[in-house]
Amino acid sequence: MTTETMEAPAVAAPTATPPHPLREFWGYFSANHGAVAGLVIIVAVVLVALLADVIAPHDPNATDTALALKPPFWQEGGSIAYPLGTDPIGRDILSRLIHGARLSLLIGIAVVALSIIIGTVLGLVAGFFRGLTEIFIMRLMDIILTLPSLLLAIVIVAVLGPGLMNAMLAVALVILPHYVRLARAAVITETSKDYVTAARVSGAGTTRLMFREVLPNCTAPLIVQASLGISTAILDAAALGFLGLGAQPPSPEWGTMLADAREFVLRAWWVVTFPGLAILITVLAFNLLGDGLRDALDPKLKR
Numbered sequence: 001m002t003t004e005t006m007e008a009p010a011v012a013a014p015t016a017t018p019p020h021p022l023r024e025f026w027g028y029f030s031a032n033h034g035a036v037a038g039l040v041i042i043v044a045v046v047l048v049a050l051l052a053d054v055i056a057p058h059d060p061n062a063t064d065t066a067l068a069l070k071p072p073f074w075q076e077g078g079s080i081a082y083p084l085g086t087d088p089i090g091r092d093i094l095s096r097l098i099h100g101a102r103l104s105l106l107i108g109i110a111v112v113a114l115s116i117i118i119g120t121v122l123g124l125v126a127g128f129f130r131g132l133t134e135i136f137i138m139r140l141m142d143i144i145l146t147l148p149s150l151l152l153a154i155v156i157v158a159v160l161g162p163g164l165m166n167a168m169l170a171v172a173l174v175i176l177p178h179y180v181r182l183a184r185a186a187v188i189t190e191t192s193k194d195y196v197t198a199a200r201v202s203g204a205g206t207t208r209l210m211f212r213e214v215l216p217n218c219t220a221p222l223i224v225q226a227s228l229g230i231s232t233a234i235l236d237a238a239a240l241g242f243l244g245l246g247a248q249p250p251s252p253e254w255g256t257m258l259a260d261a262r263e264f265v266l267r268a269w270w271v272v273t274f275p276g277l278a279i280l281i282t283v284l285a286f287n288l289l290g291d292g293l294r295d296a297l298d299p300k301l302k303r
Contacts (some may be wrong), residue, residue: 028296035292041285049102056095057081060252064090069268085270087261093270096252097278103253104282107168107237108230114172116179116226120218123183124210127191138184141177149174150239157245164253167246171236175229182225186218220297227293231286238279254279 030036048055067090071078078085084093122141126134144152156170157163190196191214199213240246241255249256254275261271 025296029292032288032292032295034288035295038285038288038292041281042289045101045282045285046105048098049105052098052102056092056098057083058092058095060091060096060099061250062091066090069264069271071268072270084274085268087257087271088264088268091250093257093274096257097254097274100252100254100257100275100278101282103164103247103251104234104237104279107164107171107253108233108286111168111172111175111233111237112226112229114168115176115229116222118172119176119179120183120215120222122176122180124187124215126180126184127187127214128206128210134184137180141180144173145177150236153236153240154243154245157240162245162248164247164251167237167240170240171233174236175232178225178229179222182221183218186221187214190214190217224290224294224297227286227290231283231290234279234286235283 064086067082067086068088070082070086070090072085073080073083075085082092082094084097087093087096122137126137153167153170153174156173157166160166160169187210191209196209196213199209204213237246238253238255238258241253242259244259247253247256249260257275258272261268261275265272
């Protein structure tokens with residue numbers, strides 16, 4: 001008797017589903033524990049800034065000379081009603097720090113937004129239109145970079161006049177060259193790739209090539225630089241406020257708080273320590289976030 005052999009049907013090997021881009025991004029980002037800590041701190045600072053009117057125990061500008069230089073609550077003479085003490089004219093330091101977070105974040109975000117928009121456009125123009133246009137833009141950026149950033153900001157504010165808006169414009173101009181150089185380098189790299197050549201052959205104009213084809217592929221280094229630029233903007237704005245050229249009293253800006261309290265540092269340590277810590281922690285958090293974004297967005301650093 002003949003036996004017929006039955007062939008088992010071939011089973012297709014399961015294909016691995018590629019991870020979602022956001023899941024992949026979070027995997028690389030969360031591997032950097034410092035970046036996660038920085039993100040947590042930034043989220044906390046943002047929430048404090050948004051809810052400043054609700055969680056601040058006192059009016060940040062309310063003065064009471066009878067409460068001047070009251071120490072923090074854990075020191076003798078302190079009060080839980082003023083947990084971090086008061087400044088030389090009796091204003092609650094905790095309330096001013098909370099409202100100052102709103103002002104400092106506004107400065108950092110507005111400055112970086114202005115710089116990244118102008119810098120990206122100039123970088124795109126320099127990368128696409130070579131020759132004299134590129135030389136003019138990049139040499140102008142080089143001139144700005146050769147000048148000390150804080151000194152240049154001081155000169156600009158001195159010309160325009162002290163004030164928060166002028167300080168923001170000065171800081172935006174100071175950090176502008178970094179975005180122009182990054183955008184130009186990314187554009188030059190992308191324009192040599194096949195998809196740009198294909199789009200150009202299919203009849204895409206220069207504007208479409210710049211903003212629809214090339215720009216979306218240049219965002220990774222700009223996002224990383226933006227996160228680092230916010231910390232630089234906060235520092236420079238605080239320095240201008242300390243020198244009396246930025247936010248003007250009685251604005252609860254952290255640099256202005258340091259300026260108002262510098263003559264009392266030897267007998268009331270809290271009036272300068274807490275604003276200084278607020279600047280330090282916020283700037284450090286944005287730097288840590290920038291490191292994590294660089295690891296997650298830069299393919300060359302992915303392991």
